Every structure is written in C-alpha cells, then in structure tokens.
Amino acid sequence: xPRESAREFVERGKILVSTVAHSDAETVVICVSDTxxxxxxxxxxxxxxxHFSTKDRGTGSxxxxxxxxxxxxxxxxxxxxxxxxxxxxxxxxxxxxxLTTASLADHNGSDAAR
Numbered sequence: 001x002p003r004e005s006a007r008e009f010v011e012r013g014k015i016l017v018s019t020v021a022h023s024d025a026e027t028v029v030i031c032v033s034d035t036x037x038x039x040x041x042x043x044x045x046x047x048x049x050x051h052f053s054t055k056d057r058g059t060g061s062x063x064x065x066x067x068x069x070x071x072x073x074x075x076x077x078x079x080x081x082x083x084x085x086x087x088x089x090x091x092x093x094x095x096x097x098x099l100t101t102a103s104l105a106d107h108n109g110s111d112a113a114r
Contacts, residue, residue, distance in 0.1 A: 013034050013035040013036040013087065014034065014035045015032065015033070015034050016031075016032075016033050016034070017030070017031070017032050018030075018031045018033075019031070021096070025096060026095060026096055027076075027093050027094065027095055027096060028093070028094055028096055029091055029092065029093050029094075030091075030092040030094070031089060031090070031091055031092075032089070032090045032092075033083045033087060033088070033089040033090075034083065034087040034088055034089075035083070035086055035087040036086070036087050036088065037086070037087075038082060038083070038086060038087055038088050039080060039088045044080055047064050047080055048064050048065055048067075048068040048078070049065060050062050050065040052064075052065075067092075071092055071094065074094055074095070075094070075095045076092060076093050076094035076095065077092075077093050078090065078091065078092045078093075079091055
C-alpha cells in the first residue's frame with residue numbers, strides 16, 4: 001500500500017490479516033481485510049491494472065499489478081470482495097509447496113540437508 005494511502009487509512013479503520021489452509025491441503029488463503037470505506041464495483045475491475053488510481057492527481061500505483069503478477073507466477077490468484085458490513089477484503093490463494101529437507105535448509109540458511 002503506498003505510504004499516503006496507508007497513512008490515510010490508519011486514521012479511519014483497521015486492517016486484519018489471516019491465513020486459512022484448505023482442508024484439501026493443496027491451497028492456502030491469505031486474507032487482508034479492512035474496515036474502510038470499501039471499493040466501488042466499477043473500481044474493483046480496474047484495481048490490478050498498472051497506474052490505476054481513484055485520486056484526481058498522481059499517476060497511480062503498480063503495487064497491486066505487481067502483486068497479482070507475482071501471485072500468478074506462483075500458481076495462485078488474487079481478488080477483492082466486499083468485507084461486510086464495511087470495507088474490503090483481498091484474498092490471495094496459493095498452492096501449498098511440498099517441503100523437502102533440502103528446501104528447508106536452503107530457506108533457513110542451514111546445512112541440515114548435508
């Protein structure tokens with residue numbers, strides 16, 4: 001979230017981040033929800049386009065476009081929906097990766113796989 005947007009939001013709402021592993025153990029969902037003013041239906045379709053902005057001035061942001069591309073490159077999806085009774089909810093669904101001893105060692109920077 002761009003610094004100005006984050007600053008504006010902190011003054012008005014709350015942000016909640018949660019994760020859920022689906023029972024099929026093949027996907028995990030990361031949910032970022034807020035209690036802000038929400039996103040209009042017209043803007044939801046444009047949110048992930050580069051340079052999209054609801055502001056009258058400025059050039060918009062690449063942040064959500066880049067996030068969507070990274071998520072897609074990892075075999076996942078991202079979308080936005082209403083967070084009733086108020087706000088928005090971004091859902092990032094990603095496939096669960098199979099962890100091996102070698103991948104854990106690489107990730108943790110240890111030599112456990114040796």
